[in-house]
Amino acid sequence: SRIAVLASGRGSNLQALLDAIATGALDAELVGVFSDRPDAAALRRVPEPLRWSRDARAFASREAFDAELAAALAQRRPHWVVCAGYMRILGPAFIDALRGRLLNIHPSLLPKYRGLRTHARALADGEREHGASVHFVSPELDAGAVVAQAAVPVRPGDDAETLAARVLAAEHPLLVATLRLAVAGRLAEGDGVALLDGQPV
Ligand code: GRF
Numbered sequence: 001s002r003i004a005v006l007a008s009g010r011g012s013n014l015q016a017l018l019d020a021i022a023t024g025a026l027d028a029e030l031v032g033v034f035s036d037r038p039d040a041a042a043l044r045r046v047p048e049p050l051r052w053s054r055d056a057r058a059f060a061s062r063e064a065f066d067a068e069l070a071a072a073l074a075q076r077r078p079h080w081v082v083c084a085g086y087m088r089i090l091g092p093a094f095i096d097a098l099r100g101r102l103l104n105i106h107p108s109l110l111p112k113y114r115g116l117r118t119h120a121r122a123l124a125d126g127e128r129e130h131g132a133s134v135h136f137v138s139p140e141l142d143a144g145a146v147v148a149q150a151a152v153p154v155r156p157g158d159d160a161e162t163l164a165a166r167v168l169a170a171e172h173p174l175l176v177a178t179l180r181l182a183v184a185g186r187l188a189e190g191d192g193v194a195l196l197d198g199q200p201v
Contacts, residue, residue, distance in 0.1 A: 001027070001028045001029070001079050001080060001182070001183035002028070002029050002031045002076070002077060002078045002079050002080070003017065003028045003029065003030055003031065003078055003079070003080045003081075003082060003179065003183070004030075004031050004032045004033075004034060004073055004076055004078035004080070004081045004082070005017065005030065005032070005033050005034070005042075005081075005082050005083075005084050006033075006034045006035070006069075006081065006082070006083045006084070006086035007033060007034075007035055007040055007042035007043075007083075007084050007085050007086055008035055008036055008037050008040055008042070008085055008086050008087040008088065009037070009040055009041065009042060009085045009087065010041050010042060010085065011033075011040065011041055011042025011043075011045050011084070011085065012085075012168060012172065013084035013085060013105055013171055013172060013175050014033060014042050014045055014046075014084050014085075015045055015172075016171075016172035016173070016175055016176055017030065017082070017084075017175065017176060017179060018030060018045060018046070020176040020179075020180075025176065025180070026176055026179055026180055026183065027180075027183055027184075028080075028179065028183045030046065030050065031050070031076040031077070031078050032046075032050050032051075032052055032072075032073070032076040032078070033045070033046050033050055033051055033052070034052045034053070034069060034072060034073060035051075035052070035053040035086075036053070036054065036055070036056040036065070036069075036086070036087070036088040037053065037055070037056075038053040038054070038055055040053065042084075042085065052069075052072045054068060054069070056088055062089070062091045063091055063093065065088075066090060066091045066093065066094040067094075069094070070094055070097060078101075079101060079183075080101055080103065080179065080182050080183065081098055081101055081102045081103070082103050082104075082105070082175070082179065083102070083103065083104040083105070083137065084104075084105055084175065085105075086104070089141065090137065092139040095137055095138065095139050096139070098137075099136075099138075099189070100136065100188060100189040102136065102137040103134055103135070103136060103137065103147065103178065103179075103182070104134070104135055104136075104137045104142070104144070105132060105133070105134050105171055105174070105175050106118075106132065106133050106134075106135065106142050107119065107131075107132050107164065107167050107168070107171065108122065108130065108131065108132070108133065109129070109130065109131045109132075109133060109149055109151060110133040110135060110142060110143075110146050110149070111143070111146075112127075114141060114142035114143065115141065115142060117160075118130075119160040119161075119163045119164045119167065120160040122154065122163070123154065123158060123159070123160060123163060127154055128153065128154050129151050129152070129153060129154060130151070130152060130154050130163060130167060131149055131150050131151040131152050131167060131170060132149065132150050132167050132170055132171045132174055133146050133147075133148070133149045134146070134147045134148045134149075134174060134175060134178045135147055135194070136189040136194060138192070144189075144192075145189055145192055145193050145194040145201075146194060146201065147178055147181075147187060147194040147196075147201060148174060148177065148178045148181075148201070149174070150170040150171070150173070150174040151170075152166045152167055152169075152170050153166075181196065
């Protein structure tokens with residue numbers, strides 16, 4: 001199964017997928033890394049021919065950027081497209097064209113803490129548990145059908161950085177496990193719910 005990754009930053013989730021492919025734990029081919037930031041460290045985790053980036057700020061509109069991204073993606077013919085630390089909002093036309101094949105990993109236990117600064121917000125609320133979610137992307141930000149989640153405890157003395165590190169360590173196996181289900185053909189989106197083996201998750 002062909003997987004493409006969208007990433008804006010460090011790319012540790014991308015690395016987890018690359019490592020799982022290398023060990024054979026994930027039976028897939030990484031066909032490209034796509035970024036809205038040409039300086040994203042994520043790009044340097046793959047060979048040059050697999051990199052695509054454009055500075056999103058140089059585009060007149062979201063739609064114009066999305067259209068170039070979509071065209072570049074289509075050339076690589078991915079079956080699954082994974083947003084892993086991709087920080088740019090995708091427009092509805094882009095999302096609709098990939099509906100059911102577009103996944104995102106988000107650092108919270110959705111539906112809690114959509115959007116940014118999830119760790120600081122969870123701490124400020126006194127949450128005792130936090131975590132990460134993989135969900136199908138829908139046009140409403142971080143609101144698509146949740147496929148899988150991993151919870152971690154919030155510990156006394158945590159700050160946003162220590163909590164983020166604990167969540168990130170849980171993200172990597174969560175993303176790999178989810179992609180294993182995806183490439184095995186066991187995952188689908190139907191009517192706004194995630195289906196595993198045809199049953200609502
Ligand atoms: C992860 O916490 C991801 O959930 C969030 O941004 C972070 C990206 O980390 N959306 P990395 O680039 O995969 O290392």
